[in-house]
Amino acid sequence: MSGLLEIDKLCVWYGPVFALKDATLSVGSGEAVALIGANGAGKSTLFKSIVGFLRPKSGALRFLDRDVTGLRTEQRIRLGVGYSPEGRRVFPGLTVRENLEVAVFAGKAERARRVDRAFSLFPQLATRQEALGWQLSGGQQQMLAIGRALMGQPRLLLLDEPSLGLSPKLADEVLAGIRGIVKDGTSVLLAEQNVGKALACCDRAYVLEVGKIVLAGTAAALRDTEEVKRAFLGG
Amino acid sequence: MITFLQLVINGLALGAAYALVALGFVFIVNATGAVNFAHGDLVMAGGYAAVGLGSLAQIPAVYFLPLVAVIMFVLGVALALLAYFPLINRPPSTVFISTLLCGIILQNAFVVLFGPQAHAAPPLLKSGVAHFGEIEISVQAIGTMVVAAILIASQYLLFTRTQIGRRLRATAEDRQMAQAVGIPAFALIAATFGLGTALAGIAGALLANQFFVYPTGGIPLSVYAYIAVVIGGWGSIAGAVIGAMIISLFQVVVSAYVSYAAATGLLYVTLLLIFVVRPQGIFGERVQRRA
Ligand SMILES: Nc1ncnc2c1ncn2[C@@H]1O[C@H](COP(=O)(O)OP(=O)(O)OP(=O)(O)O)[C@@H](O)[C@H]1O
Ligand SMILES: [Mg+2]
Numbered sequence: 001m002s003g004l005l006e007i008d009k010l011c012v013w014y015g016p017v018f019a020l021k022d023a024t025l026s027v028g029s030g031e032a033v034a035l036i037g038a039n040g041a042g043k044s045t046l047f048k049s050i051v052g053f054l055r056p057k058s059g060a061l062r063f064l065d066r067d068v069t070g071l072r073t074e075q076r077i078r079l080g081v082g083y084s085p086e087g088r089r090v091f092p093g094l095t096v097r098e099n100l101e102v103a104v105f106a107g108k109a110e111r112a113r114r115v116d117r118a119f120s121l122f123p124q125l126a127t128r129q130e131a132l133g134w135q136l137s138g139g140q141q142q143m144l145a146i147g148r149a150l151m152g153q154p155r156l157l158l159l160d161e162p163s164l165g166l167s168p169k170l171a172d173e174v175l176a177g178i179r180g181i182v183k184d185g186t187s188v189l190l191a192e193q194n195v196g197k198a199l200a201c202c203d204r205a206y207v208l209e210v211g212k213i214v215l216a217g218t219a220a221a222l223r224d225t226e227e228v229k230r231a232f233l234g235g
Numbered sequence: 236m237i238t239f240l241q242l243v244i245n246g247l248a249l250g251a252a253y254a255l256v257a258l259g260f261v262f263i264v265n266a267t268g269a270v271n272f273a274h275g276d277l278v279m280a281g282g283y284a285a286v287g288l289g290s291l292a293q294i295p296a297v298y299f300l301p302l303v304a305v306i307m308f309v310l311g312v313a314l315a316l317l318a319y320f321p322l323i324n325r326p327p328s329t330v331f332i333s334t335l336l337c338g339i340i341l342q343n344a345f346v347v348l349f350g351p352q353a354h355a356a357p358p359l360l361k362s363g364v365a366h367f368g369e370i371e372i373s374v375q376a377i378g379t380m381v382v383a384a385i386l387i388a389s390q391y392l393l394f395t396r397t398q399i400g401r402r403l404r405a406t407a408e409d410r411q412m413a414q415a416v417g418i419p420a421f422a423l424i425a426a427t428f429g430l431g432t433a434l435a436g437i438a439g440a441l442l443a444n445q446f447f448v449y450p451t452g453g454i455p456l457s458v459y460a461y462i463a464v465v466i467g468g469w470g471s472i473a474g475a476v477i478g479a480m481i482i483s484l485f486q487v488v489v490s491a492y493v494s495y496a497a498a499t500g501l502l503y504v505t506l507l508l509i510f511v512v513r514p515q516g517i518f519g520e521r522v523q524r525r526a
Contacts, residue, residue: 051415073414089412091405101398102405103416111398152417 275453281436311432468516
């Protein structure tokens, strides 16, 4: 399992306060990794550092064996990262189809093929192709954000709390989709507060607490850890 | 009745040029959220470019209009590099001031290069008027309307039908997220400045035949562009065009019956009223975001 994403001792500060301290983690090819932690633990901060919205103070960030710290956001994305942000951030004035199209960097035929694939992944979107981004329901926006993140056929997909604001049933559907995405060759890093669900669909997990990674291991092993049970699973 | 119709047609011809001015202005507002108060001076720069090129070669403006557009595109990118990108993380009012300063620099450059007096650029095709019954329209006015119609239609197609247009819109809506889907947002913002400035320049070249160019002539144009965008709904491209038409009709008709000063004064009063009564503009409804 070669390291697709390698993060070593990453430190991120917001002004005088740190949000991540010596975070070390990796995602390999063909795996789904969960990043779990309570509100304010630093999950979104880690994702924003990976895509380059934030500049880490120190530490290494390697993707596909390349140091990406000097690259602009769009360069990192084009290397093979897909990002579905917290809060979805679909383009509100673009139609559903346009939201998907803007993220494809390939010829016209290929563009149409990939858009169709997103529609077959999320049939609900297919029926609302001409609706504007802001007109969608929260769940539909979430599907669109994930579909858009897959348009570049990324090697690594970053999903920041995709179940936020979804009904339990829809959240299950979205999380169940993760196995299929991994099978198609895209590794997944998933930030979730719903630990039970995250551990159920991921191979490994890291537990983040106030900016520090306090636990790491296979999903099966973590499920049985006392700390995880106590802190997150209510048992 | 005939005189009124004549006035309306004159107003529409002026409105066609104003529409190009407002269109370029709204592009830049959309792409950056920044109000470019050098915009009117860039219109004058286009006018001066036409004056300069016209004095080099005694040919109708239509032949060198593409060159004016190219020169102005470069000037717009330079403006972005100088007055926008260095201030990108500052509040919008900073960019407002920096573009205002660039406008003043341009006004002084015009004095140095062309002197304080007014100049006229060569006509688009030829001077003279065409008669339609009792209505007469200058050939320049017809040319202006045709050029504006072509450019407005191509803008519409660019923004709605092409991949680059979609990416320009995505960048305008959420720059950071555009980058996060792989779009080189900074290059597109620079291109937007170029495109908006090219439109301003073409408008200037068209206006510079009938209305002359002079160093401070751009100042009211910046304000008109601003008013057009406020009337049309902040950020709406179609609204900006309609807003520009309303301003020019208003100016032409009120100046004919009352006076030019009254027209200008009333226009500014209207702007204030819109701010208070209908801040989203007369036509505009801004894209809403879901919480
Ligand atoms: N822009 C900011 N400026 C200052 N502090 C910030 C900023 N963004 C986040 N923080 C702080 O950094 C810490 C980590 O925030 P982050 O958003 O990464 O948490 P999270 O794990 O994603 O939480 P949630 O589950 O609520 O999304 C928090 O304490 C937060 O208050
Ligand atoms: Mg978060």
